[in-house]
Amino acid sequence: xxxxxxxxxxxxxxxxxxxxxxxxxxxxxxxxxxxxxxxxxxxxxxxxxxxxxxxxxxxxxxxxxxxxxxxxxxxxxxxxxxxxxxxxxxxxxxxxxxxxxxxxxxxxxxxxxxxxxxxxxxxxxxxxxxxxxxxxxxxxxxxxxxxxxxxxxxxxxxxxxxxxxxxxxxxxxxxxxxxxxxxxxxxxxxxxxxxxxxxxxxxxxxxxxxxxxxxxxxxxxxxxxxxxxxxxxxxxxxxxxxxxxxxxxxxxxxxxxxxxxxxxxxxxxxxxxxxxxxxxxxxxxxxxxxxxxxxxxxxxxxxxxxxxxxxxxxxxxxxxxxxxxxxxxxxxxxxxxxxxxxxxxxxxxxxxxxxxxxxxxxxxxxxxxxxxxxxxxxxxxxx
Numbered sequence: 001x002x003x004x005x006x007x008x009x010x011x012x013x014x015x016x017x018x019x020x021x022x023x024x025x026x027x028x029x030x031x032x033x034x035x036x037x038x039x040x041x042x043x044x045x046x047x048x049x050x051x052x053x054x055x056x057x058x059x060x061x062x063x064x065x066x067x068x069x070x071x072x073x074x075x076x077x078x079x080x081x082x083x084x085x086x087x088x089x090x091x092x093x094x095x096x097x098x099x100x101x102x103x104x105x106x107x108x109x110x111x112x113x114x115x116x117x118x119x120x121x122x123x124x125x126x127x128x129x130x131x132x133x134x135x136x137x138x139x140x141x142x143x144x145x146x147x148x149x150x151x152x153x154x155x156x157x158x159x160x161x162x163x164x165x166x167x168x169x170x171x172x173x174x175x176x177x178x179x180x181x182x183x184x185x186x187x188x189x190x191x192x193x194x195x196x197x198x199x200x201x202x203x204x205x206x207x208x209x210x211x212x213x214x215x216x217x218x219x220x221x222x223x224x225x226x227x228x229x230x231x232x233x234x235x236x237x238x239x240x241x242x243x244x245x246x247x248x249x250x251x252x253x254x255x256x257x258x259x260x261x262x263x264x265x266x267x268x269x270x271x272x273x274x275x276x277x278x279x280x281x282x283x284x285x286x287x288x289x290x291x292x293x294x295x296x297x298x299x300x301x302x303x304x305x306x307x308x309x310x311x312x313x314x315x316x317x318x319x320x321x322x323x324x325x326x327x328x329x330x331x332x333x334x335x336x337x338x339x340x341x342x343x344x345x346x347x348x349x350x351x352x353x354x355x356x357x358x359x360x361x362x363x364x365x366x367x368x369x370x371x372x373x374x375x376x377x378x379x380x381x382x383x
Contacts, residue, residue, distance in 0.1 A: 003147065005034050006131055006380075007124055007293040012038070014120040015067065015095035019087040022073075022099040024107060025124035026227035026252075027172065028164065030147050031100045032071055034124065038098065039067035045076040054079075062086040062096075073099040074107040080114035087118045103176045103226055123297075125227075125289040126253055127151060130376050137373065141282045142266050144255020151255070161259035165189060168226075178222050184209060188219060192229065192249065193260035197277030199246040200231065220249070227252060232284070235301035235314050237347050242306040250281040257281070279328040283355050283372050284313050287324070290376045291317065309343040317379075323349035324375075327356045332369055341367075 011034070014021045023031050036042055041061070043054045054061070054070075061068055073079060083097060099119070101107035111119055126145030129137060135151060143150035143157040149164070150157025169185040178185070191205050202213035202220070209216065223229040231247045251257040257278060263269045269278065284300070291298050298315035303323075313324040323344040327336055332354050344352045353368045353375060361370035368375070 003030075003127060003131055003152075005030060005124070006128075007122065008034060008037070010293060010295050011098070011122050013295070014122055015098070017094065018118070018120040019091070019094055020083065020097040020099060020115060020119040021095075022101060022107065022111060022119055022121050023124055024101050024121060024227075026126070026146075027102045027168070028146050028148060029124050029126045029227075031102075031124050033147075035069045035071065035098055035100055039069050041066050042069040042071065044071045045079065046072045051076050058082065062089075067095060067098055069098045069100065071100040072102065074101050074103060074110055077110060080110040084114045084118065087115075102172075123227075123292055125292065128289050128293070128376075129286050129373060130290055130380050138266050141254055141279070142258060142263070142269055144253040144258075146253060146255060149253075149255050157255060158259035158264065161256045165256065165260070168228075173222070173226070176222075176226070178219065180219055184211075185219070188216070190260055192220070192223075193251065193257050195249060196251050196257055196274070197248060197281050199244065200249045201246070228256070230285070230288075232300055232302050232313075235303040235311075235347065237303070241309070241346070244304040244306065248302055250284065252285055254278055254282045254285070276328045280312055280326045283324075283326045286372060286376060287313065287379075288315075290379050291315075294379060296379070303343060303347055305343075305346070309339075309346060311340070311343045311347070311349075314347065314349070320350035321348065322351045322353065323347065324353045324355060327354060330357045330359065332356045332358055337367065337369065 011021060011023060023035065025031055044050045045054070070079065087096070127147060128145060129140055132140060132151065140151055143154065144161070145151060148156060149160045169182040173185060187209060191208060202216040206213045206216040220229060224231060228251065230250045230252050232250060233247045234243065234245055236243060258269060263272065269275055288298070288300055296317060298317055301314045303311040303314055311323045312326045315322055323340065325336070325340040337354055340352050340354055350366065351368065352366060353370070355370065355372055355375055358369065358371055361374050363370065
């Protein structure tokens with residue numbers, strides 16, 4: 001099945017405005033496939049023969065009018081001064097280089113040192129609900145959005161996710177600079193699955209692993225940079241209530257989460273005591289990924305007071321503060337909306353959205369009750 005990636009338009013727009021664009025995102029999310037659809041001049045810089053080929057052809061390549069694709073660019077650090085020199089020689093030439101990278105920290109180090117002001121960053125996520133109109137939402141929620149992970153061919157889930165994490169912990173993470181032993185990382189990943197959607201407590205995780213909370217925070221920060229984990233920071237507002245100040249931790253792909261937790265099918269998922277946290281993380285991820293691919297990335301937060309007022313997701317979008325509450329139900333109640341409104345009043349939210357699995361939406365100027373699909377369409381095709 002050929003999937004038209006919606007972010008392709010954004011990449012093409014950025015290439016018209018910058019000499020170089022860096023397409024970042026997790027391994028196996030589709031970066032190479034997307035890049036090859038834009039150019040046939042492709043170099044995989046994790047392979048030494050490809051580095052040699054690029055080295056030999058460099059003088060002629062920088063004169064061509066074609067787009068040059070450089071995959072896993074951070075694997076060859078000496079490339080970045082060359083890129084800077086080539087760009088600065090003809091600063092007005094746009095759309096010359098497309099860099100691909102899976103490891104944000106390593107790539108960003110080279111970008112900040114050599115390509116600041118010369119390059120635009122675009123993040124490619126796994127497949128989203130708006131890109132899979134013919135796939136049931138439950139399939140995407142269960143198996144996650146990696147193109148090869150089972151959402152398109154169900155027989156690959158959950159073995160693909162297990163193999164993916166094995167390769168990450170045994171080869172990729174150590175080669176990218178993470179010093180943790182593979183066995184320790186595998187235990188950490190399982191623990192992160194167990195606390196998905198909960199307030200982050202590095203000390204508690206560290207005690208279970210025999211590590212300091214500093215070390216745990218370092219490891220998790222690295223996992224954030226590899227696009228596996230998302231930390232959602234708390235919103236700090238000038239309200240007369242004591243606020244929760246710890247971030248919440250989510251797996252960015254629910255297919256990997258469910259694989260770690262031993263879920264084989266949708267019926268099993270619905271019977272888990274943590275299914276609500278899984279649904280919450282899925283909805284939050286779909287919203288943020290959709291906004292990102294439309295060119296409107298946002299800074300997300302959550303809000304919680306010590307006495308229980310809570311908003312699952314907040315962000316500013318087009319000069320309005322959005323407050324979103326997620327419920328795993330097909331029949332949201334007035335009490336659900338009352339709770340959302342009480343919390344939203346504390347922060348002065350302009351939009352209050354209750355996202356559920358309802359089939360009967362209600363859209364007002366300030367208040368909205370709708371399904372996830374309907375909300376995402378509002379962002380993809382704003383009124």
